[in-house]
Amino acid sequence: MKTIGIIGYGYWGAVLLRNFSQHKEFEVKYICDRNLSKLEQAKNAAPTNCILLNAPKDIFEDTEVDLVVIATQAAHHFNLAMMALEADKHVFIEKPLVLSSQEAKMIFQLANERDRKVWIDHTFLFASAYQKLKNCLHWGMIGKPLRFHSTRTAFGLFQQDANILWHLMYHDIYILLDLFHIPDKLNSVVGSASIIPNMIDSVLASFSFSNGLHATIHCDMLFAEKKREIVITGDKGILVWDELCQNKLMFYPYCAQYHSAIKKVTYQIAEVEKIQIEQSEALINEINELSKFLNNKKCKVSVNENIALDIINLLESVEARLIEGRICQAII
Known part of the structure; x- marks a missing residue:
């Protein structure tokens, strides 16, 4: 003990x-x-x-x-x-x-x-829905991943010492890196500081990978609804993980294909499927793994020094891009 x-x-x-x-x-x-x-x-x-x-x-x-x-x-x-x-x-x-x-x-x-x-x-890495999502990707359920889109929003709960990048977007970055590793390019970033001067409270960032995957992360603290949703689209279907929904993980067997010979896009749409997941609390799962970690046992999930630095380096890149572009301020 x-x-x-x-x-x-x-x-x-x-x-x-x-x-x-x-x-x-x-x-x-x-x-x-x-x-x-x-x-x-x-x-x-x-x-x-x-x-x-x-x-x-x-x-x-x-x-x-x-x-x-x-x-x-x-x-x-x-x-x-x-x-x-x-x-x-x-x-x-x-x-x-x-x-x-x-x-x-x-x-x-x-x-x-x-x-x-x-x-x-990194609590969300231990959520049963997230672990099942990873398995579905590994099994090739959606084929080749094409899009990653995360929405993490709420109204209020501003932090005095940390902007939205470190308060909310941090979750999306560690999830993105856990699934797909470091993106090759930061395409664009827009953000604003609408309430506390110089304290970023909304951000929309776009990343791309050499394999063709494109990722978009949207975080906002002046949003009407609390959202915790990640949508991953592949060439054979779409996975939706909504942490606030009763059916947390859904599979949409939707795909589109372009036929260059006839210059036409065809679509395949089948019935949406609910993915069964184990009922467990993410933090309990995490503490179980922490116990193994402290006792030098093999962990299913852990964050080593390199991963931790990759997450922070990427957040610093996003923050620097926002500062370079001069964060939008509220007009008073």
């Missing part, structure tokens, strides 16, 4: 506490948050013997703590991770890992020097 200390008791910190507390391989010894009202809320959810703190010093100094779980605002991830690693703790960091590739390199360098492990919380 691994002993853990959780730093940060916001929305996701509370979810992490619930799931770690219910797992037989982990014991939550500490919960830390500088907001005393949040610690009061944690009392009702924390295990009986759990210690509540408003500063993380005791977590770092406790030799019984194996793993520090960081669920604070993104701007604090780097310093807290470095302090945990310097104290010879393994670290679990919610997304985004950090806000720059330079900080990411420093974290992994220290982890290697201290022989400690870094786990990044």
Whole structure:
């Protein structure tokens, strides 16, 4: 059993506490948050013997703590991770890992020097619908992939320390790279900062791959509906993963073919199929794999240093392109 200390008791910190507390391989010894009202809320959810703190010093100094779980605002991830690693703790960091590739390199360098492990919380990779989606692609259900389109939108919940690239688009980037690796070209990016000056709150980015695949990612925090949908089109059909829908994974046996001899496009459309998926919680699946990771066992899914840096490098490229093009600002 691994002993853990959780730093940060916001929305996701509370979810992490619930799931770690219910797992037989982990014991939550500490919960830390500088907001005393949040610690009061944690009392009702924390295990009986759990210690509540408003500063993380005791977590770092406790030799019984194996793993520090960081669920604070993104701007604090780097310093807290470095302090945990310097104290010879393994670290679990919610997304985004950090806000720059330079900080990411420093974290992994220290982890290697201290022989400690870094786990990044890419929760959607552990969703049963996503795992089935990957299998469907591997089996060739849609043929050759032609299009990847992700829509991740909501109304509000602006972050003061991280723009929409690091807050929402981060998910789409790690999913895209997990499925298809690094795109060969960033075609275009448009975005805006409509509410908080210089804080990007909408983005539409286009990527292309050498094999002909084209990817589009749309994220927006001023949208009427919350959407979490990824559509992958191939030359033999379309897969739709909607995390908010009861039928999370659907297959559309739709395809189009151009006949150059007669200069005509023909279409094939069959009945839409619901893909059966296992009922399981993504975070529980992730914690199961985390336990294997900490015990040096083979994991079905994990994020190594190279993958983590690829994700951050791509986000930095998108952000740089937006800055070069001068982000659209609201006219006041």
